[in-house]
Amino acid sequence: xxxxxxxxxxxxxxxxxxxxxxxALASVPGSIFPQRQxxxxxxxxxxxxxxxxxxxxxxxxxxxxxxxxxxxxxxxLLFISLAGCVLPRTRQHWRAxxxxxxxxxxxxxxxxxxxxxxxxxxxxxxxxxxxxxxRAARWRVITTSGTLSAETGYSREIGNLVFHLALxxxxxxxxxxxxxxxxxxxxxxxxTAFAASSAQFDSISPGRLFSTTELPPFSFTxxxxxxxxxRGGQQAGAPRAFRADVSLIASPxxxxxxxxxxxxxxxxxxxxxxxxxxxxxxxxxxxxxxxxDVVFHDSVVCLPQDAGFTSTCVVKAPDAFPQLGLTGFFxxxxxxxxxxxxxxxxxxxxDPALFLAAxxxxxxxDTGRPQSVYKLDTxxxxxxxxxxxxxxxxxTLPDGSVISFDGYVRFAAFAVARDPGKxxxxxxxxxxxxxxxxxxxxxxRRLWMRASPATxxxxxxxxxxxxxxxxxxxxxxxxRLAAALHSSRPSPTPAAPPLHGKAAP
Amino acid sequence: MxxxxxxSLSNGLVYAAMLTYAIAMVVFAASLAxxxxxxxxxxxxxxxxxxxxxxxxxxxxxxxxxxxxPVVQPAPGRxxxxxxxxxxxxATLLVGAGLVARGLSVGRVPWGNMYEFSVASAFAIxxxxxxxxxxxxxxxxxxxxxxxxxxxxGLAVTVLYTEAGQLVPALNSYWLIIHVAAAIICAxxxxxxxxxxxxxxxxxxxxRRVSRGSRFWGSGLARxxxxxxxLDAMAYRIHTFAFPLWTFxxxxxxxxxxxxxxxxxxxxxxxxxxxxxxxxxAAYLHARATAGWKGRxxxxxxxxxxxxxxxxxxxxxxxLTGLHSYGGLPS
Ligand code: HEM
Numbered sequence: 001x002x003x004x005x006x007x008x009x010x011x012x013x014x015x016x017x018x019x020x021x022x023x024a025l026a027s028v029p030g031s032i033f034p035q036r037q038x039x040x041x042x043x044x045x046x047x048x049x050x051x052x053x054x055x056x057x058x059x060x061x062x063x064x065x066x067x068x069x070x071x072x073x074x075x076x077l078l079f080i081s082l083a084g085c086v087l088p089r090t091r092q093h094w095r096a097x098x099x100x101x102x103x104x105x106x107x108x109x110x111x112x113x114x115x116x117x118x119x120x121x122x123x124x125x126x127x128x129x130x131x132x133x134x135r136a137a138r139w140r141v142i143t144t145s146g147t148l149s150a151e152t153g154y155s156r157e158i159g160n161l162v163f164h165l166a167l168x169x170x171x172x173x174x175x176x177x178x179x180x181x182x183x184x185x186x187x188x189x190x191x192t193a194f195a196a197s198s199a200q201f202d203s204i205s206p207g208r209l210f211s212t213t214e215l216p217p218f219s220f221t222x223x224x225x226x227x228x229x230x231r232g233g234q235q236a237g238a239p240r241a242f243r244a245d246v247s248l249i250a251s252p253x254x255x256x257x258x259x260x261x262x263x264x265x266x267x268x269x270x271x272x273x274x275x276x277x278x279x280x281x282x283x284x285x286x287x288x289x290x291x292x293d294v295v296f297h298d299s300v301v302c303l304p305q306d307a308g309f310t311s312t313c314v315v316k317a318p319d320a321f322p323q324l325g326l327t328g329f330f331x332x333x334x335x336x337x338x339x340x341x342x343x344x345x346x347x348x349x350x351d352p353a354l355f356l357a358a359x360x361x362x363x364x365x366d367t368g369r370p371q372s373v374y375k376l377d378t379x380x381x382x383x384x385x386x387x388x389x390x391x392x393x394x395x396t397l398p399d400g401s402v403i404s405f406d407g408y409v410r411f412a413a414f415a416v417a418r419d420p421g422k423x424x425x426x427x428x429x430x431x432x433x434x435x436x437x438x439x440x441x442x443x444x445r446r447l448w449m450r451a452s453p454a455t456x457x458x459x460x461x462x463x464x465x466x467x468x469x470x471x472x473x474x475x476x477x478x479x480r481l482a483a484a485l486h487s488s489r490p491s492p493t494p495a496a497p498p499l500h501g502k503a504a505p
Numbered sequence: 506m507x508x509x510x511x512x513s514l515s516n517g518l519v520y521a522a523m524l525t526y527a528i529a530m531v532v533f534a535a536s537l538a539x540x541x542x543x544x545x546x547x548x549x550x551x552x553x554x555x556x557x558x559x560x561x562x563x564x565x566x567x568x569x570x571x572x573x574x575p576v577v578q579p580a581p582g583r584x585x586x587x588x589x590x591x592x593x594x595x596a597t598l599l600v601g602a603g604l605v606a607r608g609l610s611v612g613r614v615p616w617g618n619m620y621e622f623s624v625a626s627a628f629a630i631x632x633x634x635x636x637x638x639x640x641x642x643x644x645x646x647x648x649x650x651x652x653x654x655x656x657x658x659g660l661a662v663t664v665l666y667t668e669a670g671q672l673v674p675a676l677n678s679y680w681l682i683i684h685v686a687a688a689i690i691c692a693x694x695x696x697x698x699x700x701x702x703x704x705x706x707x708x709x710x711x712x713r714r715v716s717r718g719s720r721f722w723g724s725g726l727a728r729x730x731x732x733x734x735x736l737d738a739m740a741y742r743i744h745t746f747a748f749p750l751w752t753f754x755x756x757x758x759x760x761x762x763x764x765x766x767x768x769x770x771x772x773x774x775x776x777x778x779x780x781x782x783x784x785x786x787a788a789y790l791h792a793r794a795t796a797g798w799k800g801r802x803x804x805x806x807x808x809x810x811x812x813x814x815x816x817x818x819x820x821x822x823x824x825l826t827g828l829h830s831y832g833g834l835p836s
Contacts, residue, residue: 013795020788024781024813031774031821038771066772174770183767234668242674264678264765275767417767425769429756436752440745 010077011084019078026074030065033057037064037205079171086164093157100142101151104448104464114464115478119485123451123459126485130449133484139447148449156469159438166432173428177421182206182215184416188222189282189299190409195219196272196416197252215418216270220246221256225279225410229347237307237347244276244412261414271418278413280304280311283330283354283405287317290400295319299409302330303374308344313354314376316363320401323363325376328356330408334388342388354405357386358397444468445477461485511610512669518603519624519662525596526631526655529589533647536585537729586644593647597631600658604628610669616685617672619822623661626818627654629693637697637743645729649700660819680761687754692818694747698740699811702804705736709801737800741793744807748786755779778817785810 009015034042043063047054061068108114119126127148131141139150184201188194197217206212228241242263247256250269261267267274280302287296295317302311315326333346334353342355361381365371387395389405396402447465454460463481465474604625608615616625634650637643672681708730730736758779763769770776789810792803 013791014797017788017791017795017798020784020791024784024788027777027781027784030772031777035772038773230670233670235670238670239673240671241677263674264680264761266764266767273767275765277766415767419763419768422763422769426760429759433749433752433756436749440749 007084010081011088013085016078016081016085019074019081022074023078026065026071029062030071033062033065035063035065037067075171079168082164083168086161089157090161090165093154093161096157097154101140101149101446103144104147104149104450108448108450108462108464111464111466113466113474113478114462115482117461117463117482117485118454118458119451119461120458122457123453126451126459126461127449129485130451130481133481134447137480146450146452148447150447150449151445153442153444153469155438156442156444157439159435159440159442162435163432163439164435166428166435169428170425170432173421173425175421176424177207177419179207179209181419181421182210182212182417185277185413186416187278187301187411187413189301189411190222190225193219193221194414196269201416210418216250216272217252218248218250218269218272219252220248220259220267220274222246222412223258225412227279227348227410239347242276242279244414261412271420273417275415275417276412277415278304280309280411280413281330281332281349281352281408282411283313283352283408285315285326285354286404286406287315287320287324288402288404289320292402295324295401301374301411306343307347308333309347310342310344312374313356314374316365316373316376318363318365322360323365323381324397324401325359325361325363325378325381326356326403327359327376327378328354328386330354349408352391352408354389355386356389356395356403358384358395358403360384360399442469445474447474447477447481449481508610508612508669511606515603515606515610515669516662518599518606519658522596522599522603523655523658523662525592525599526651526658529592529596530648530651530655532585532589532592533644533651536583536589537645537648539585583644586647589647589651590638590644593631593651594635596654597628597635600624600628600631607669611671613672614682614686616689617676617681618667619665620661620667622685622689622818623657623665625689626692626696627657627661629689630654630657630696631693633690633693633697633743634700645731646697646700646704649703650697653696653700675765678761678765680757680764684754684757684761687750687757691747691751691754692814694743694750695811695814698743698747699808701736701740701743702807702811704730705733705740706801706804708736709733709804737804740804740807744786744789748790751783751786755783774821775817778813778821782810782813782817785813 034046036043046063047058057063061070065071105111109116121129123146127143127146130148131143131150134141134148134150137152139152140154141148141150182204183206184204186194186201194200195217196215196219204212222244224245226241226243226245227239230236230238230240244261246259246261246267248259248267248269249256259267261274261276263276266276281304282299282301284299285296286294289295296315296319300313300315302313304311309332311330311332313326313328313330317324317326329342329344331342331344331353332349333344333351334342334355335345336342342353359376359378359381361378364377364380371377384397384399385395387403389395389403391405391407394402394404445465445467447463450462451459463478465478467473604615604621607621607624611617615621630650631654634643634646638646711728711730712733758776759769762771762776785806789803789806792798792806798806
């Protein structure tokens with residue numbers, strides 16, 4: 001009893017409407033607050049800036065709106081409602097399609113849309129002519145003695161049902177993708193390689209049913225990254241072209257193939273796609289201790305901060321004694337602004353420079369706590385100097401260590417992704433669109449015709465029609481039918497004009 | 506002609522169009538304000554019962570729409586209305602020519618940044634209105650269309666102006682042509698749909714008030730509108746065109762996103778608001794089929810959905826950051 005009521009309520013149009021509202025409303029915070037899925041760094045910043053408020057927001061799921069239980073509750077209810085609404089309707093419509101159009105009501109002339117006319121043909125002939133006309137226009141027609149019922153536009157409801165059912169399939173496809181797919185990010189410097197099989201990802205979000213061993217065993221080396229920027233004009237500095245030239249080894253033992261990856265032009269290997277999603281600079285730094293031994297030599301990925309690619313760098317040299325850390329900026333086109341300090345004026349490396357601060361002490365790497373390679377924990381360190389270096393320049397610290405800025409390479413950031421549900425999702429969406437098109441363009445109409453013998457021979461005809469969908473009307477159908485009856489006169493006498501009713505214009 | 510000359514020709518054409526629209530707006534307003542003779546007859550009450558209200562036997566969903574009342578084409582405002590329509594045609598051609606010149610100057614489709622989208626959308630709104638006006642008299646709607654067109658162009662040439670230039674790599678794809686073109690046509694259709702919805706709400710209010718004897722609502726602007734029921738039907742029609750197209754635009758965007766970023770949906774702010782817009786219009790279509798929600802309530806939902814569309818169009822690009830910032834590669 002209660003269950004029945006609950007089910008009826010859940011599957012009512014009013015509930016569907018309410019749930020649609022709630023779905024729209026619930027999405028709004030997802031666009032206002034940073035989301036962990038897409039921008040974890042911004043979420044952490046939020047948490048650091050205002051921990052008290054952020055913690056409450058976090059508990060409410062505001063940083064992961066689309067994965068939160070309340071968001072899921074809304075769309076799951078909506079889809080249950082959808083199934084509960086659409087499946088019975090499918091059954092109903094199936095019956096409607098197979099049953100005959102309903103018999104004509106007694107008083108056709110009481111319907112708001114009707115026509116009365118006289119025909120010189122006898123009733124049976126007139127009805128036959130009407131039926132022929134309607135069948136030719138693909139109506140379903142039933143004639144009984146003296147009346148005709150016809151209906152058309154069944155595909156409207158079919159379209160509507162197909163549309164709603166396809167949405168269910170879409171939901172399944174999305175679930176399939178998020179359970180069986182994965183997405184990883186990796187930063188690669190020019191001259192270095194990435195092997196998917198050993199999963200050298202910087203970050204990875206695998207689906208619950210995905211294991212990285214399923215990745216095809218490809219690897220590639222970033223040979224060269226090129227970037228073009230607009231020079232001059234209002235849009236100076238805007239990116240114009242990015243291109244990563246890679247050597248791909250599709251599976252171990254194969255010889256490398258030259259490929260390019262561009263924005264909008266991913267690399268595809270065995271159902272896994274590699275997308276170019278970012279780039280930046282990695283200055284090459286060498287550190288020698290007082291004895292002249294190399295304690296650090298690498299190209300360090302610096303994170304771009306602005307459109308000019310002012311990039312923050314962190315170097316950690318745990319092998320130095322005492323341990324040495326560097327923080328600072330790589331500036332592709334270095335400028336020093338009196339108020340802002342050093343920054344990069346242009347994203348291309350026209351005038352590169354490295355601005356560094358050196359720290360001595362304990363890097364804190366031995367505490368066992370995981371540390372970001374992009375952050376230097378200076379709690380147990382002492383700053384020993386700052387310096388601006390041009391490529392090729394050296395800087396000798398008070399203790400005799402020498403830091404040299406040897407040059408730079410570029411790095412590119414790639415996303416590697418697989419989504420086993422995407423083909424199904426596309427198919428569902430295409431079917432849904434076809435259904436939607438039918439459902440919104442087809443009008444469902446019913447027509448009736450009654451013919452009775454007229455006193456002077458021929459027949460008296462009443463036509464009536466109703467539309468069964470939004471803002472349609474059967475008027476033009478009635479006009480066409482009337483015209484057809486008109487022209488199918490068997491006798492040579494001129495047709496009688498419509499008597500009264502809503503006449504054709 | 507050189508690229509720079511074409512680009513400045515384009516700017517000149519857009520300014521000329523704005524001037525023409527401004528004059529059209531004044532003339533539309535004046536012709537609406539001119540006193541209309543006669544009393545506006547009320548729309549016929551709906552006949553029959555809706556099939557969803559449980560009508561048995563023969564259910565009649567929609568009564569035939571009453572013939573256009575004679576007051577819809579009032580004499581005094583008529584000439585003005587014609588002049589304003591001609592001006593709107595002229596202005597639309599000017600914006601269209603401005604778009605073509607811009608496209609030629611940059612050698613690509615002229616919708617690669619906010620400025621260009623906005624000019625293209627202004628063209629789409631105006632063109633949607635003119636196409637509809639070919640089959641029926643829409644002079645009474647002119648003001649409600651020209652005002653948003655002018656606002657869009659005004660925003661475009663001030664806040665959003667961008668010099669002619671090449672695309673950022675993220676936009677360099679044929680999906681730009683497909684996806685953005687669909688979105689621009691939707692902008693036109695949704696905006697005209699909104700104008701019709703507003704007109705419907707005004708006409709409906711006026712009919713209710715007049716039937717209660719209000720003098721104020723019986724005179725002036727509202728009397729020049731067609732019957733509310735007809736406006737409602739027109740608004741519905743254009744929304745049934747725009748909604749599937751919007752669905753297509755969103756799907757095309759998803760395919761593009763899959764190709765560019767490796768996921769077809771990522772709840773980026775632009776995607777989120779596209780979804781909100783879509784759900785909003787789906788709610789509108791549902792409301793029309795739900796007893797107790799037809800009519801005014803459904804109309805309000807359509808307006809809310811349009812607000813989401815506008816937020817997506819301007820707000821998200823200006824106030825929220827995401828991958829769709831048209832700036833360059835995401836960092
Ligand atoms: C994912 C959620 C849903 C979406 C996006 C959606 C979307 C739509 C759209 C766009 C239409 C317009 C097509 C038309 O008018 O024929 C429509 C119609 C309809 N929907 Fe849904 N719908 C959803 C869920 C539901 C649910 C839960 C129900 C049932 C309770 C439902 C019942 C209907 C019905 C009966 C119509 C036909 C209205 C008419 O005859 O005009 N829908 N839906």
